[in-house]
Amino acid sequence: MLTGESRRGRGGDGLERPTGTREKILAQSLALFNARGLGRVTTAEIAAASGIREGNLQYHFPRKSGLVEALFSAFEVEAETVAGRMPADPAAPEALLAYQRGWFDLIWRYRCIYRDGIAMVEIAPALRPRVHALRARTQALARGVFEAAVRAGRLRIAPDALGRLIDNAWIVSSHWMSHRLQGSTELTQADLDWGFAQVSDLFAPYLVMDNPD
Amino acid sequence: MLTGESRRGRGGDGLERPTGTREKILAQSLALFNARGLGRVTTAEIAAASGIREGNLQYHFPRKSGLVEALFSAFEVEAETVAGRMPADPAAPEALLAYQRGWFDLIWRYRCIYRDGIAMVEIAPALRPRVHALRARTQALARGVFEAAVRAGRLRIAPDALGRLIDNAWIVSSHWMSHRLQGSTELTQADLDWGFAQVSDLFAPYLVMDNPD
DNA sequence: GTCTATATATAGATAGAC
DNA sequence: GTCTATCTATATATAGAC
Numbered sequence: 001m002l003t004g005e006s007r008r009g010r011g012g013d014g015l016e017r018p019t020g021t022r023e024k025i026l027a028q029s030l031a032l033f034n035a036r037g038l039g040r041v042t043t044a045e046i047a048a049a050s051g052i053r054e055g056n057l058q059y060h061f062p063r064k065s066g067l068v069e070a071l072f073s074a075f076e077v078e079a080e081t082v083a084g085r086m087p088a089d090p091a092a093p094e095a096l097l098a099y100q101r102g103w104f105d106l107i108w109r110y111r112c113i114y115r116d117g118i119a120m121v122e123i124a125p126a127l128r129p130r131v132h133a134l135r136a137r138t139q140a141l142a143r144g145v146f147e148a149a150v151r152a153g154r155l156r157i158a159p160d161a162l163g164r165l166i167d168n169a170w171i172v173s174s175h176w177m178s179h180r181l182q183g184s185t186e187l188t189q190a191d192l193d194w195g196f197a198q199v200s201d202l203f204a205p206y207l208v209m210d211n212p213d
Numbered sequence: 214m215l216t217g218e219s220r221r222g223r224g225g226d227g228l229e230r231p232t233g234t235r236e237k238i239l240a241q242s243l244a245l246f247n248a249r250g251l252g253r254v255t256t257a258e259i260a261a262a263s264g265i266r267e268g269n270l271q272y273h274f275p276r277k278s279g280l281v282e283a284l285f286s287a288f289e290v291e292a293e294t295v296a297g298r299m300p301a302d303p304a305a306p307e308a309l310l311a312y313q314r315g316w317f318d319l320i321w322r323y324r325c326i327y328r329d330g331i332a333m334v335e336i337a338p339a340l341r342p343r344v345h346a347l348r349a350r351t352q353a354l355a356r357g358v359f360e361a362a363v364r365a366g367r368l369r370i371a372p373d374a375l376g377r378l379i380d381n382a383w384i385v386s387s388h389w390m391s392h393r394l395q396g397s398t399e400l401t402q403a404d405l406d407w408g409f410a411q412v413s414d415l416f417a418p419y420l421v422m423d424n425p426d
Numbered sequence: 427g428t429c430t431a432t433a434t435a436t437a438g439a440t441a442g443a444c
Numbered sequence: 445g446t447c448t449a450t451c452t453a454t455a456t457a458t459a460g461a462c
Contacts, residue, residue, distance in 0.1 A: 269445070
């Protein structure tokens, strides 16, 4: 249980289907943060969107950083699930694309974490080591998936080059939003598709198109 | 001449060898912004570092955004020079590496622009269209350099794939800092080398190693 | 658990004396 | 051109009544 937050009897991350005030706050926060960025949403707005007063928001989340930490905790759980989802058939042409799609869906739902560069760790510095650790764990899981694709003959790449490719895919996956937001003020489905195509393109030179069987 | 700033008789961007108060302010601001990020440096600190009082800083730059805009203007001029520097021999193995090095040196000197994602355009919204336009101009210039490398037989890539490759190189070049800053609080030379290697790796699959002659 | 009302902190902008 | 002093805005945190 996180420090500085009220404890509740029931579990769940409370982001889908809000069942109480705390859950409602988290759901509304995520929506506002996704739309405008972590640094451009005030606690007053979150309270208003949640249908409560600021004092009550303070009761549930004494600090804005605690709110961000709670959202990150929910993301953390989902990220590890998505990263560890090994394709049934790593040789299938659509396997890696489906894996990437899983990541993009998750990132899109929690895009507030990614849209403003390092804003999250500046608002909630306690998250810095957790961000680092989560990246290490999920990248290791992703590497396992790509190595399976190499063994299945679907991907042709040397082990050290694979490490750099994964790092580049990580950077583009995580920062295409910032890149697009420098020119406009909001993200659309078209931006999402653009980002997906950019990441796909990173893998293109290493994909083996002909089935090796 | 930018609005909202004092006018001076002499020219120059005033970033190297400060010759007056305005130049000193700009040089100190760039150093502080590079070290800690645009959003984590106050006007009070800038005034102190420049050896003047806050009121005097207000005289030269009535708004913090004006300060950021002035720094961006200096960057803008240099960026266009660096992007347009066509290698003497586009077929030479070191030509593209030298071109990339030119960009990295520039980005490193103005790293405050890149280290915090979209922080700059949030502090100075007037820069949004200029960032967009500068990117379009410099990417077009870069494309010209890469197309010369293709014609020289140094790079083997289809025209549409080249566009996506340049976009990916742009994202990695611009955001490897944010990526590294999520785990630590400051950037080192080792980070710079890491970023350079990551971008180089993007081009590796398309490089023709054997001289076609 | 929720509210009202108030306090604190910080940054940035302003007015005017010198 | 530089200073002192003040002001406003915003955001976040606290105390205590209900």
